[in-house]
Amino acid sequence: MGILLLKRLGMMLLVMLVVAFLLFLANEGDPYSIARGVLGPYAQQEQLTIWLQEHGYDKPILVRFLEWLGRVVTGDLGVSVQYKRPVAEIFWSRLGNTGILAAATFAIMVPMALILGVLAGMKEGSFLDRFISVLSIGTTSVPEYASAVLLSVIFVYSLDLLPGSSAMSNGFDIMQLILPTMVLVLYGFGYIARMTRASMAEVMTTHYIRTAILKGIPYKRVIVKHALRNALIAPFTVIMLQLNWLLSGVVVTEYAFGYKGFGALLLDAALRKDIFVIEACGLAAVFVAVLSQTIGDIGYTLLNPRIRFN
């Protein structure tokens, strides 16, 4: 297990290094575009050249990459063009905000999806199964920007129950978290529920379940003791992949509610060509992707003893 962990970590670092290099190449391959971004559209060619020399952009790209990597590792993410502040100052708090949103979403979405999926999969073709399946397909096919408007119409404009924007300009407010969380849960739960249902339905047809039922073990016990653990292997991977989806899914949701998170930051940076912010966000996204993959793989082996990575 220890060796597996080390191998996985090594792989993770390698992937990150490669992606980081690609990210760097895409953003800083053309130094003039950086200088133009920082100095603005009115800057003269000479000013650009001077700026580039002052900031060491006349060195070979590999040297620049290693220097940049060194700075990133020590926590220096550069200075944001649009915010005129070190990226690290804004970045971590924004990432934290998205962390809060993601945690709230997961805390509701995962149990709800698993319960509904198991309920549906227990008796394939039953009314409950049909109902849950249609519901999950329905909600998953509504994109976030549409459900954001729909939920706003219901809870903000009609019922006047919830705040319509989530900028949290006066500090953290749990009420402002509800609508964005609802949008994400609504979109995300269906997928996990469907996967759980399929997995559960498959397990329910196996011989050992049939045997267990015929043996006279109470139905509840069969589900909880025998079916569930096996049925949860496939959804576990899906849940881990949802972590990645969340990072991109939040862009739309955060934008719709003015939530000050990672997604809104990335969108703003991309629109304004704020390259140091884009790089930081890119690295974070890669890190989450690789990490969730690794956790997924390791968790898989723990859940299913038959799987071994050698």
Add this chain to the structure above:
Amino acid sequence: MRSKYRFIGRATRALGGEIHEYIPEIAEQHRTGLVDRREFVRTAALLGMAAPAAYGMSGLLTGNRFIPEAMAQGKPGGTLRMAMPVQDMTDPATFPWVEKSNIARFLVEYLTVTGTDNITRPYLAERWEASADLKTWTFYLQKGVKWSNGDDFNADDVVAAVTRWLDPATGSSNLGLFDAMVEQVDSGKKDENGNAVMTKQGIAGAIEKVDDHAVRFNLKSAALAMPENFYNYPTAITHRGFGKDYEPDLSKNPIGTHAFELAEFRIGEKAVLRKNRDWWKGNFYLDEIHYIDLGEDLNAAVGAIASDQVDMIYQLGVTQLDIIERLPNVDIHEAVTAQTGVLRMQVDQKPFDDIRVRKAVQACMDRQALLDIAYRGRGTAAEDHHVAPLHPEYFQLPALKRDPEKAKALLAEAGYADGIELTIDVGDTNGPWETAVCEAFKTQCEPGGIRLNINKMPSNQYWEVWDKTPFGLTTWTHRALGTMVLSLGYRSGVPWNETHFASAEFDAALSEAEGTLDVAERTKKMEKPQQILQDAAVIPQPFWRSIFKAANKRVKNFKTHPTFYHQFENVYLDDA
């Protein structure tokens, strides 16, 4: 007649002012109905007469007493929360957008202030005088105003600020606005072809300190709009040390003359202005003003005002009007403006260097249809010369007619017998109506043989190419005078000349109109620059649009300024 003149002079002096020698004449024009009250008061105020005196005089002359709208007595205190982008706030002289100036407006102030009624009144300048030829302007400054760092406000501040604007190194758009104080000189540099690069800079001696509280501006040509130009959004007066003794960054060095301090400033999130002393100008009801950035999605702002998270929305799109109208606690404030968008073409880039191509594009446009489709008809059709019917000097030219056949013929003549493919950049910098205009225009272009591609880009990216792209839709804000925007955008070689249109004839005609005091005469003189610009077909211009703000009903005494400038001194909250 003679006695009338003397009477006006005596009446004015009794009210405490020297009068400009033109005032009796325009007064007579007003009495005989040649000039309406709005224009009389505006011009008299520009010439240094106090606005109440001008209104009073108008009543005496016409017999129609003007009773100003009674201003309700407000309740002091409270916090006004405004949904608006919070961008960086460095140098007020180089502000490219009004939003930045709105936050700065409660720190640094202006020499003059133009109200929602288009009348320019004294502000940091307590009064001003113009010479008979309008070439020498003396601004007398308020005494007893203090900067937030304890320094006295005086002529040195004004001289330092205006000098900075006219220094090409500052990069301020004011350089184009104050053209009468600017000369073209050899920068000492050569371009790629070895030709001398010319640059614009302030004329030595144009800015003169008379005494501690008076500044004189010596212009090379007459300019009536001087007081109005001092209320353009990048013309806030900064402290004399700004950019000299300390970094020109207002968010780091928020030294101002206003009563507010910058208590909190987080770009992209929030700016908090807190009143921390009495305002030298008098009453100011609000204690705090919060600007809250809700991102670019207007729906978040609409949601915020619906659930009472903000009191006002900086700007509404026409598509949001329906939902806002249904909110019981919110009022919509509309202002008819000279805000517009122009489909401007760069005259030195192919294929737009051929006037026939530009004329063909112009001939395809049905302006009223674009207004109806893209802006729900909430505005007025425009005429491709960037002077609006609401501008006092507007000269009405014959209406432009759509003629696709003519477009076809022009294109054939220019060598595009099979039609031409053009691509327009659009950034929706002021809302999705811009793309809607392009989409509708695309259809209008087809019968004329023009295949229009639309290159939609994020608004910030558009602002990077707005003065470079051969063909793009650029939005322009409202300005009180038509001549202001013509000077800023269409004079040869000024920083904001995005079309690269250069016509000595146009420049001369515009200068002549700018220098003409007589309103009726000036209107006549505007025919020429308007016609030249229209004939050059550099800016097919669909319409002038009304603008909308939303405000909670508790916000009282608020009026939408056509330029989106925030003037909150009379605003109070009903539940404060």
